[in-house]
Amino acid sequence: MSKVDTAWLRMDSPSNLMMIVGVWILRPGIGHAALCERVRDRLLPYRRFVQVAREDAAGAHWADDTDFQLDRHVVTHRLARSRGQTEQEALQARVAELAMQPLDHAHPLWRFELIEQYGGGSALIARIHHCIADGIALISVMMSLVDGGGAPPQRKRRTTRAGLESAEDWLADTLIRPFGDITAKALEAAGGGAAKSFSMLAAPQQSLSDTLGQAADLARMGGQLASDLAALALMPDDSPTRLKGQPGTAKRVAWCQPIPLDEVKAIGKALNSSVNDVLLGCVAGAIGAYLRDLGDDTQGKEIRAMVPINLRPMEDAWKLGNRFGLVPLVLPIGLDNPIERVFTVRSRMNNLKGSLQPLLTFGLLSVAGLLIKPAQDAMLSLFGRKTTAVMTNVPGPATKLKVCGSTLEQTMFWVPQTGTVGLGVSILSYGGGVQFGVIADTTLCPDPQKIIDQFEPEFARLLTLTLMLPWGEAGTSPPRSAASRVAAP
Structure with a gap:
């Protein structure tokens, strides 16, 4: 498990559980059996969803759950409405209750609760621990459950024409990942010329003028880094x-x-x-x-x-x-x-x-x-x-999507x-x-x-x-x- 994911695993507190909580409203309704079949076909191929997070003196790691049971993770629930409470208010109350209900750390840290009868359709409440993935990744995962979605692609290592790892992969593995697991593309997305500056370390054969230009980029990035670090440390x-x-x-x-x-x-x-x-x-x-x-x-x-x-x-x-x-x-x-x-x-x-x-x-x-x-x-x-x-x-x-033939009418999630x-x-x-x-x-x-x-x-x-x-x-x-x-x- 990466050090960042380890940090999220250990960040649960009595006031805040590190779960991403989402709600899908579907019409017409879907049944438990159909949802289980879809999850089995589309979600379980992501190996992380059949693995347990284990902690030891060295940190944390992922291990296959030898007692994995899908029915433990995909369950049904019937909403209870108090006097004068609307159906949406009852659903909101249930979401709030589940947001403070810890996941079982003895098994994979996710759980879907299907309310088969809600608003002329169904409601699906999803809870996934943040150590599994961030919100952007989980949206990608959840989109695999919609009609037309698919299982995760096979992991492929990017290579050069000589069959070697690309410079970006080498940089990520040997220089950047040990200090934060940030890929060169991530640096480029966040810091403009930062990736180019790091890449010069893998390309010493470049011309002097190019290298000097990249050195200037690196110097500017250093100034930006110092400024941003001070801004974070001195936030009022x-x-x-x-x-x-x-x-x-x-x-x-x-x-x-x-x-x-x-x-x-x-x-x-x-x-x-x-x-x-x-x-x-x-x-x-x-x-x-x-x-x-x-x-x-x-x-x-x-x-x-x-x-x-x-x-x-x-x-x-x-x-x-x-x-x-x-x-x-x-x-x-x-x-x-x-x-x-x-x-x-x-x-x-x-x-x-x-x-x-x-x-x-x-x-x-x-x-x-x-x-x-x-x-x-x-x-x-x-x-x-x-x-x-x-x-x-x-x-x-x-455009609105479909899940098991039903229209996904409304969706919301919270980190x-x-x-x-x-x-x-x-x-x-x-x-x-x-x-x-x-x-x-x-x-x-x-x-x-x-x-x-x-x-x-x-x-x-x-x-x-x-x-x-x-x-x-x-x-x-x-x-x-x-x-x-x-x-x-």
Whole structure:
């Protein structure tokens, strides 16, 4: 087991279990036998799903489960509804209950629970431990379960024409992987010319001018590395809010109905901003409105969300494991003007581009996996102290998929929160819509549905104000001047 995966294996706590939790809504319903057959054909060929995580003095490793039984991992459940509770509320309560129910470490660390009768169809709740894979890899795995999907491809070693490993493979195996298991492609994705700089170590025959140019790249990368390391180490504390504190041992989840992705794209185009900027601006607005409704003063306040950044080529997602870093994004919850919030988020996201912080956080997790658990906990507590939320934003298929002949109508998932972080936010685009969901510790946020209820009004305000902007000016005006011309209602 890689050191990063080992760190995730040991990161469970009474307040936060390291499970990725997902929900699929399917219509018409599917049966337990059909689901088991699909899992057997498509999921079990991923060897990790029939292996047990074992820890010893040397670290952790994967071992085949000699007593593997599929019925232990694919089960059924009938929702119990209390008086006045809607079916969706009952499902949300069950998801929250399972989010705090540990997986059995004596067997492979995953479990599917099928609710065969839900909303005229079925609901599938999936729980997979983070040590198996990160969210991007697990989306790839789950997509193998849909109609038309397939088993994982055979692992092939990339070779040169001489039959030798490529320079990138050699670098990854001998130089980079022992210090964090980051491939050269990951470096290229996260740090621009970083991979090229590392690659010069494998190509001493290059011309002097090329080598000098790469040396300059390496020097620039060193400066960027020092700057980003200082930024991580010296992160100021978040603004104090009721969302930050010592979490308890219970959670609640909530999600909204999808909003049209075309409308989000239209706003982004008008404001010269990305879809991500628009959605994160709305998330900041929803959290700020939630706090103000409770009587809190949010003026000038900001909270930090850790955002996972993929560090692997997408074609390698099937290999599982964790290959992602984290970047801290500060959300302007104290700004009431929706357009100003989007511009602020856009500016901060642009400042993160080319940052080596994802590589640094990946490296920290790798080092954490080398330490004894108390030392690992102390090292990773930095993120808990400086962070209010964990946030993911994943683009899914543009058209709706089918599973065992049924349509996958709606999907949502949450990555785990670590340490004392008590709020998880997920944004997932799928089938022409954008799904927004929250999972929250009940001590810090007793009713996350109230945050969800603010998301659609914030999006509607942003849409209305965007339509009111003068044509041709929204995307080109400086952030503050554009926002100041529109009075927020």
